[in-house]
Amino acid sequence: MADQPEKRGVTFREIKSDLLERIAAGEWAADGIVPGEVELAAEYGCARATVNRALRDLAEDGVVERKRRAGTRILAQPVRKARFDIPISRTEIEATGARYRYALVDRAIVEAPDWLRARLALDRGAHVLHLTCMHYGDGAPFQFEDRWINLSALPKAESQNFEAQGPNEWLVETVPYSDAEIAFSAIGASPDVAEHLSCDPNTPLFRIERTTWWQDVAITHVALMFRPGHRMTTRY
Amino acid sequence: MADQPEKRGVTFREIKSDLLERIAAGEWAADGIVPGEVELAAEYGCARATVNRALRDLAEDGVVERKRRAGTRILAQPVRKARFDIPISRTEIEATGARYRYALVDRAIVEAPDWLRARLALDRGAHVLHLTCMHYGDGAPFQFEDRWINLSALPKAESQNFEAQGPNEWLVETVPYSDAEIAFSAIGASPDVAEHLSCDPNTPLFRIERTTWWQDVAITHVALMFRPGHRMTTRY
């Protein structure tokens, strides 16, 4: 290929945004199939790898779906994918410029209640460490944390008192890069939580629940209740 | 490294998971800097592009941070990134196997209220189309939709009656691939919403708010209130 040395080669970003425009313009609306990588590479005068990179990006964004033999199909109703950073509460609070404070509310070793046993696949009679904690921003209640740690999977949690360091930070240092399931929902403040968050009982609170595994063993389950009015935001 | 030279080449996935283990094991805990791509490529006996792909993935997962001259630094507290698919309500409901039904509750063209003008950067006196709709799954209330459409950006919305097709589906077909800001929160059901969702007023509801732009022009703002107890879930 005697490339004209005019341009350094098309970038995958240019290809991606050009493809987006052409898709939006309905260029391939007939069958909804984008031309193959080889054809597009010829059209753009670039290597196939570059087109591949662009198309892979579009697939990650949920705009198209790629299958080996079938080609690249445009999704009729693009699945919008939003990404959220799930920060540690300290980080989240300090990012706003506020002073962070942590406090342990309660710490107890108990038999796992049934709902938790079911969720973490624990044996009957298994013991767990139950912690409740508060996170403050500039002295004001920010988040109430209700955490359960599987002691058979993480026995050394028992020797931690969690008075200076919150369980979240400790766990991130101790069991990094685990798998997790996360759920967002709304819940009314229980009398206990309401008192800690300085709000009325039954106030609607935004809640994050997260269950974490390490190599298919359940490590911990946590519910985070935010102060009233909290919004979790992202762009996509 | 006793690599068999016969092997088809290390895959970037293998490298990625190996790097994860080594990071977790604290191999580079001293300065928190992973060796450069060239060095790692030599170590794994593969091309630099392969290592690059692995490291790029790790950066996308929020495990490391990459800067040109500085190298690849391990993030002390990995920023967990969760991805959510933001489906259209029809898709969300039908995915559960339930029968989907849509109903328009109200449709009106009004002057934009102040809070909306601020959010969408509208001119004073701008007119918007205000729609409220219900989405049902197997006949039961699933979601209440409170939508505002910027008529100056999307005049043809005025000629839609939105009685058969919901605004969400119409918008996705009409203005695909726009930018958006999304927020999750909890809110108490207003009397009106409570009636449509068949719950008591002030019941905590999970809410998604989304504002959408196309080329820096605000198109629409929507608040979606889900039936009580709704959980939005993902793995990461």
Next chain:
DNA sequence: CAGTGGTCTAGACCACTGA
């Protein structure tokens, strides 16, 4: 200003899967 990651190329083989 030198070193690191960012990206592109041209070519190759492979894995999957739909016709």
Next chain:
DNA sequence: CAGTGGTCTAGACCACTGT
């Protein structure tokens, strides 16, 4: 079973930025 995407290679130049 043939065509498409998935991935790897070996090499190159470039852009950015810390020292």
